[in-house]
Amino acid sequence: MSKSLKPEETEPSGAEFLPGLAVDTVIFGFHDNQLKILLLEYRNTGLLALPGGFIKNTENLNDAARRVLAERTGLQDIYLEQFHVFGDLTRHDPTPLRAIMQAKGLQPDDDHWLLGRFVSVGYYALVDFTKAIPIPDELSDSCGWYDLAALPPLMQDHTDIVRKALATLQADLDRKLIGFNLLSETFTMADLQCLYETILGQTLHRSGFQRKILGLGIVERLEKQYSGGAHKAPYLYRFISNK
Amino acid sequence: MSKSLKPEETEPSGAEFLPGLAVDTVIFGFHDNQLKILLLEYRNTGLLALPGGFIKNTENLNDAARRVLAERTGLQDIYLEQFHVFGDLTRHDPTPLRAIMQAKGLQPDDDHWLLGRFVSVGYYALVDFTKAIPIPDELSDSCGWYDLAALPPLMQDHTDIVRKALATLQADLDRKLIGFNLLSETFTMADLQCLYETILGQTLHRSGFQRKILGLGIVERLEKQYSGGAHKAPYLYRFISNK
DNA sequence: TATTATTGTAACAATTTGATACAATAATAA
DNA sequence: TTATTATTGTATCAAATTGTTACAATAATA
Incomplete structure (x- = not known):
């Protein structure tokens, strides 16, 4: 879960967002005969995460996902689909996010809004690899493509999210003729x-x-x-x- | 959206639940060669709604849906599946819920937690019609089966939710061999x-x-x-x- | 000009699906 | 008891789809 944090948004309230709710996006690309996904990396921590974000109070849920996608790839009008909501208690693990914030020089309280439980809506996107320009967010220092076939460990339950996204993509492939979005x-x-x-x-x-x-x-x-x-x-x- | 409200839960805080997040369940049954769904009706208002509820702070999202299903039907171990998240701003319409609360003798403030924006996770369930016992919740006075083919108008965006649930059921029917759950x-x-x-x-x-x-x-x-x-x-x- | 690997498509087999037909048979009526 | 009736289980054949093999038509290279 890596979220866009402009300076004023690092305040404890997170008041402009729906509380406790996030979106995480599995952005698929295809290059060199390999499926790839876009991941964010955090300095000093070595942690990898899916691009994610929060939903503004004045924003549709699906528009929040489109915004995250556009912010990380520069792309508009992309094939994007909800595939699952991740809402187990076990996914709540503030440790990695605290490490990321501390690596950024922040010293969040235990009740900081970013360290609470989040339910996350999973989206998958299919993009033209040659057109997407990976852009890091405010907490990460790099954003890039990783081979799905040899995925390194991901933060929190993000590996589960990727696995479920791929399963959905496989099931949707023939039914919806969406493969072209990757070429x-x-x-x-x-x-x-x-x-x-x-x-x-x-x-x-x-x-x-x-x-x-x-x-x-x-x-x-x-x-x-x-x-x-x-x-x-x-x-x-x-x-x-x-x- | 009809939620279980025990007396102490009608307080403005709703503090034991995840804020702004709900589940709504489309519970399918099959009887007299007709597909039916379970709906709640509210006294004095004539409003019909899908069974729904909130997610406890100590509860998995899917378990909240199972709890709602069990509370409305008395059934455990039922086929239950997430199918879509409804998160548009347009679905926010406090009018019907205020009418329901007023019909119950309540006089909620404008900032009452039940009158705010909710993102709702849609689930569909397939139950054996002969085994389910429809049970109203605290705000409704009846709970019963309605023919899907001749559905009356529903509260808020619940008709859209039902339509999407049916479309998902149709798509899943052959792929997952789930029809038997309705017999x-x-x-x-x-x-x-x-x-x-x-x-x-x-x-x-x-x-x-x-x-x-x-x-x-x-x-x-x-x-x-x-x-x-x-x-x-x-x-x-x-x-x-x-x- | 010959060689090479890949492409587009034809041809046929195998399988699946669509449509029709018919004997078997419970309940009812004669 | 016997004929009637509607429905069931399955066989049969046709049509469509899919699996497999084969082969001529090339672009680039040697």
């Missing part, structure tokens, strides 16, 4: 198949995959992509939004 | 097919349906059910939990 605007059939295989964690038959995708009528074929190697050049495709 | 322990193939058709809102082919269900290996065939009319008696089946 740049044009892509080859091999790119798309690799994406599907990586998300689902299984190999797919090339012929059947191509037949299925083309049969859905949701991509249009563009020019060929040359300079791909000593072989026939693949076509590029573009996703056609169903509107 | 009594034994049922005929016709019962099960009618349930599926009612939830999905479409007719299914009898032969294919039977073949599919039997092919899944998740039901065991019991004795025949006689006295069903002037025709061949159907078998009864029982769901085999996959453990």
